[in-house]
Amino acid sequence: MLESTPESFTASCRADLDLARAAAEEFRTAKGRLAPEAALERYDTAFGQIGEAAARASLGRSVHPDPAVRAAAEQAEIEIDGLATELGLDRGLYDALLAVPTAGLDPAARHLVERGLRDFRRAGVDRDEATRARVKELREELTRLGQEFGRNIKDDVRRLAVRPEELEGLPEDFRRAHPANAAGEVVLTTDNTDYVPVVTYCRSPRVREALWRLYRLRGHPKNLEVLSRLLARRAELARLLGFPTWAEYATADKMIGSERAAADFIARIAAAAEPRMQRDFAQLLERKRADDPGAGEVNGWDSAFLQERVKAERYGFEAQSLRPYFEYGRVKQGVLDVTARLFGIEYRRVPGSPAWHEEVEVHDVFEGGRRLGRIYLDMHPREGKYKHYAQFTVRNGVAGKRLPEGALVCNFPRPGAAPALLEHHEVRTFFHEFGHLLHHVLGGQVRWAAQSGVATEWDFVEAPSQLLEEWIWDPATLATFARHLDTGEPIPAALLARARAADEYGKGLWVRQQMFYAALSLELHRRDPQGLDTTAVVAELQERYTPFRHVDGTFFHASFGHLDGYSAIYYTYMWSMVIAKDLFTAFDRAHLLDPAPARRYRERVLAPGGSKKAAELVRDFLGRETRFDAYAAWLEAG
Numbered sequence: 319m320l321e322s323t324p325e326s327f328t329a330s331c332r333a334d335l336d337l338a339r340a341a342a343e344e345f346r347t348a349k350g351r352l353a354p355e356a357a358l359e360r361y362d363t364a365f366g367q368i369g370e371a372a373a374r375a376s377l378g379r380s381v382h383p384d385p386a387v388r389a390a391a392e393q394a395e396i397e398i399d400g401l402a403t404e405l406g407l408d409r410g411l412y413d414a415l416l417a418v419p420t421a422g423l424d425p426a427a428r429h430l431v432e433r434g435l436r437d438f439r440r441a442g443v444d445r446d447e448a449t450r451a452r453v454k455e456l457r458e459e460l461t462r463l464g465q466e467f468g469r470n471i472k473d474d475v476r477r478l479a480v481r482p483e484e485l486e487g488l489p490e491d492f493r494r495a496h497p498a499n500a501a502g503e504v505v506l507t508t509d510n511t512d513y514v515p516v517v518t519y520c521r522s523p524r525v526r527e528a529l530w531r532l533y534r535l536r537g538h539p540k541n542l543e544v545l546s547r548l549l550a551r552r553a554e555l556a557r558l559l560g561f562p563t564w565a566e567y568a569t570a571d572k573m574i575g576s577e578r579a580a581a582d583f584i585a586r587i588a589a590a591a592e593p594r595m596q597r598d599f600a601q602l603l604e605r606k607r608a609d610d611p612g613a614g615e616v617n618g619w620d621s622a623f624l625q626e627r628v629k630a631e632r633y634g635f636e637a638q639s640l641r642p643y644f645e646y647g648r649v650k651q652g653v654l655d656v657t658a659r660l661f662g663i664e665y666r667r668v669p670g671s672p673a674w675h676e677e678v679e680v681h682d683v684f685e686g687g688r689r690l691g692r693i694y695l696d697m698h699p700r701e702g703k704y705k706h707y708a709q710f711t712v713r714n715g716v717a718g719k720r721l722p723e724g725a726l727v728c729n730f731p732r733p734g735a736a737p738a739l740l741e742h743h744e745v746r747t748f749f750h751e752f753g754h755l756l757h758h759v760l761g762g763q764v765r766w767a768a769q770s771g772v773a774t775e776w777d778f779v780e781a782p783s784q785l786l787e788e789w790i791w792d793p794a795t796l797a798t799f800a801r802h803l804d805t806g807e808p809i810p811a812a813l814l815a816r817a818r819a820a821d822e823y824g825k826g827l828w829v830r831q832q833m834f835y836a837a838l839s840l841e842l843h844r845r846d847p848q849g850l851d852t853t854a855v856v857a858e859l860q861e862r863y864t865p866f867r868h869v870d871g872t873f874f875h876a877s878f879g880h881l882d883g884y885s886a887i888y889y890t891y892m893w894s895m896v897i898a899k900d901l902f903t904a905f906d907r908a909h910l911l912d913p914a915p916a917r918r919y920r921e922r923v924l925a926p927g928g929s930k931k932a933a934e935l936v937r938d939f940l941g942r943e944t945r946f947d948a949y950a951a952w953l954e955a956g
Contacts, residue, residue, distance in 0.1 A: 324390035327378060331394040334371035335401050338364045346410045349417050357418060358427060358766075361434065364405060366714065366767030371398045373711035379465070380472075380704035381696055381727055382674050388702065392465050399461040400454070406441035407450045426929040430766050440571065442559050449558055456555045463548045464882040470540045471877045472705055476532040479503040480525050487521035489638050491739050495731070508533045509699055510706070511731055514741075518622045519638070530619035534872035541876040542852065549847040552885065565843040565886040572777045572887065573932055580840055580889050587892055588833045588863060590953055594826025599865040601628050601823070618866045621827070629820035637741060640817060643800040643809050644745055646730055646738040650695070652799025653752050654681075656789060660916035661760065663690065675700070678725075683759050691715060691759040694725040698732040705729060706879070707747050709754035714770040715762025722762025722771055724755050737803060742817065745800075746790050753783030760920055761927030773928025774935070776887060780894035781932075782924060785901050791818055792910040822956025827864070829892070829953065834863035836889040838875065843886035897936060899948040904940060 342364035348357035375398055378391030405411060415435055420428045438444075442453045482498050492515050496504045506512045506529055516529050552564035561567040565577040574580050599616070602624045606613045616624060630636045654665045664684045671680035679695040694712060699705070707728045715722030728751065731738035740748075757779075758771035772779050789795045797808045837859050842852060856875050857868035875881065880888050901923070905915050922938040936944050 322384075322387070324384075324386045327374075327387050327390045328394055331371045331375060331398065334367045334374075335398065338367035338371075338401060338405070341367065342405055342408070342411060346408075346414050348414060354418050354420075354423060355427065357414070358423075358430060361411070361415060362430065362766045362768055364411075365402075366716070368398060368402050368405070369711075369714055369767060372402070373713065377710045377712060377725060377727075378674075380710065381725075383700065383702065385702060392469075395465065396458060396461050400458055403441070403454045403457045406438060407443050407454060409443055412438040412443045426765065426769065429929060429931075430768055433768070436571065440559065440567075445558070453555065453558055456551050456558070460548065460551050460555070463544055463551065467537070467541055467544045467548065467882045468879060470537045470544065471879055472702070474508075474536045474877075476508045476536060478506045478525070478529050478532055480506060480522075480528075484522045484525050485516075485520060487519045488515055489519065489641060489739070491641070491736055492519075494736055495734070508536055510729055511699055514622075517619060518626055520623070523620070526619040526623060527617070531869070531872055534869075534874050534877070537876035538873040539876070542873065545842075545852055545875065545881060546847065546850070548881070549842060549850065549852075552843065553847045563844050565840055568843065568886040571775070572890070573775045574777055574889070574893060577840070577844060577886075580836075580887070581844075583893060584833055584836050584840065584889055588830060588837075590950065591826050591829040591833070594953065595830045595865065596826070598824050598826045601632070602827075605631070615867065616865070618869065621866065625824045625827075629823055633816055633820035633823065635813075635816040635820035637817075637820075639813060640742050640809065641739040642803045643796075644740040644742065645803050646697075646733055646740055648799050648801065649740055649745055649748060650697070652795075653748055655798060656795055656911070657752065657756060657786075659911060660913055661756065661920050662913060662917060663760075665693075668692070689721060691722040691724070691762055693723070693755055693759065695728075696725060697728045697730050699729040703727075703729075707751050709751050709758060709772075711758060711771065714767050715759070715764070716767050716770060717763055717765050722759050724758040724771070726751055726755050739803070742790070742821075746787050749786045749790055750783045753786035754779070756786075757782045757924050760924040763925065764927045764929050766929070769926075769928040771927050774932045777890035777893045778897065778932035778935075780891055781897040781901065784895050784898035785919075788902050788905070789910055791821075792907075794909075794911050819956060825953065825956070830863050830865075832892055834860055835878070835880070836892060837863055838878070839881060839884060839888035840886050842875075842881070896946060896949040897932075897944050899952050900944050901936070901939065903948050 341360045345357055345360035345364060348360060352360070371394065375391045375394040379388050379395065382388050382391065412435070415431060415438065418431055420431055423431070442450055445453070480503065482493075482502075482504050485493055485496070485504060496506070498504055506516060508529070513529060513533050517526050520526050549564075556562070556564040556567040559567060561570070563577060565580070569575065569577050569580050574583060602616045602621065603613065605624050605628050606616055606620060626637055658664055662685060665681040666684060668680040668682055673680055673694055675696065677696065677698060681693050681695070683690045683693060692712075704727055710725045710727055712723035712725050713720060728748070730740060730744060730748070754772060761773070762771045764770055793811065793814060796814070800809050801807060838856060841855060841859060842850075845855070852875055853873060860866065860868045884890070901919070904919070906912060919939060923935045926935060930938075933943070
């Protein structure tokens with residue numbers, strides 16, 4: 319990933335693929351020649367090297383500042399996925415893995431074999447030659463379509479020119495960072511650093527509506543056709559592999575187990591949140607009628623703004639009042655300090671270490687004198703960069719061979735002549751994504767590359783990051799870094815209490831919105847794609863799960879990036895939240911900086927990586943199966 323030219327990037331990825339091919343050949347002929355664990359090392363190396371190349375290509379495509387390198391990374395992804403499909407359909411490799419005697423293996427090695435055999439069968443290794451050939455074609459096409467879908471979103475930054483006086487209500491630091499141009503206008507973009515503050519604080523309904531509509535045109539019209547092709551090819555691939563729908567295929571290897579169980583889960587959460595959503599919406603409509611007595615509905619572009627008004631007027635809390643306490647540099651150091659204290663580690667800055675952009679910070683992670691891995695912090699928006707917030711793998715760790723490396727890719731405001739101030743929800747995002755990074759590093763000390771880091775079932779991977787969000791409300795935690803920009807004083811207890819009370823408002827609306835996203839991702843992959851009107855499905859589900867009407871001429875799904883990576887399984891965010899709320903019951907809310915439970919959590923949940931099933935990790939930590947009780951209590955809190 320650190321290569322600076324398209325040629326060196328491509329060469330590096332191809333070198334990994336050559337290593338993968340060589341290791342696969344050694345494994346194919348290992349029977350009778352190598353001991354079982356030695357044979358498994360070749361198997362793990364083959365697919366591990368493909369994973370290394372895939373991680374490098376995904377990160378390069380998403381963050382590299384050189385468009386030529388990004389293009390090389392996209393092409394590399396096609397080659398990488400091609401080899402992964404080829405090896406996944408290789409009957410000789412499958413037979414070799416089937417022949418590995420598991421009786422003398424430890425549990426992690428047995429889990430490696432069991433999961434590997436499952437993945438071979440899911441890939442279609444036991445199908446006839448013609449079917450395997452078509453599977454390979456489809457997977458290659460799906461890679462290209464996914465890249466196109468994401469690129470159309472990333473590259474489609476729309477702009478809205480407004481008069482400076484129309485920005486009334488926005489924070490002063492935002493207005494300073496958006497001076498008028500020569501024409502006397504302020505240009506806003508659909509990047510989240512502009513969009514979220516505008517729809518939350520701007521008092522001009524015209525500006526909110528205009529930017530809200532533009533935001534829902536990103537990727538349109540190109541992605542409507544791309545999405546239709548994605549859905550059709552996924553449905554065909556699922557049928558070839560013996561599944562009735564892509565939704566069934568995508569859920570079969572997750573904790574949830576089936577398409578039906580996912581639909582039932584979405585229905586259960588939606589029903590649980592229904593009364594709270596109705597109460598939340600009634601307050602929104604009441605607040606809108608204070609300004610417009612004849613209002614009969616609340617529009618989507620009014621929702622965030624009116625929620626802030628309700629919080630200010632009913633709970634005495636203005637979200638902007640917390641901003642001076644969350645200066646970006648202090649928040650960043652706070653995240654590092656808090657997680658170091660909890661998990662018994664240390665971060666050491668590595669100045670001058672090579673990275674893909676001059677703004678990227680590099681830190682090594684230590685425990686005592688032992689280096690555990692490396693993290694990269696790429697934290698501010700720029701042209702051509704991934705638009706949201708995520709943790710990317712740079713390298714998977716393998717005990718005794720290589721250390722894990724991970725990148726945090728975010729789009730927080732960039733400090734300049736004036737400090738960059740964060741919203742409290744942005745602090746939550748910082749903690750959340752850093753939770754993934756910790757999981758990658760602390761779980762990257764295992765023996766097998768296939769089990770390194772965030773390698774559990776997909777519907778568990780958000781739980782550790784959602785758990786870390788709990789610390790953003792803890793007064794003792796906030797006192798370590800959340801200090802007023804001018805006075806240095808910590809957040810007053812009364813202000814924090816009002817903020818916490820206000821944060822409870824809108825929870826029902828938020829959960830139902832999440833269920834709209836979950837239902838949309840599932841339903842698009844359950845229905846027959848032939849002639850499917852995806853915009854009509856969006857309208858139907860939005861009005862079923864949320865109180866906001868669908869607005870003709872908007873196309874949310876054209877920029878719903880999760881339809882690429884997550885496909886049918888957006889439900890995983892809420893499924894893992896149920897688990898995260900349950901995991902949190904093992905911590906003492908009055909002493910969240912106590913390292914004892916955090917170290918036990920690190921040992922039993924994070925450190926094993928994917929060497930066990932997620933349900934086993936939960937049992938190891940809680941001493942029981944997951945329960946719904948903690949989530950239900952959270953939903954009704956406040």
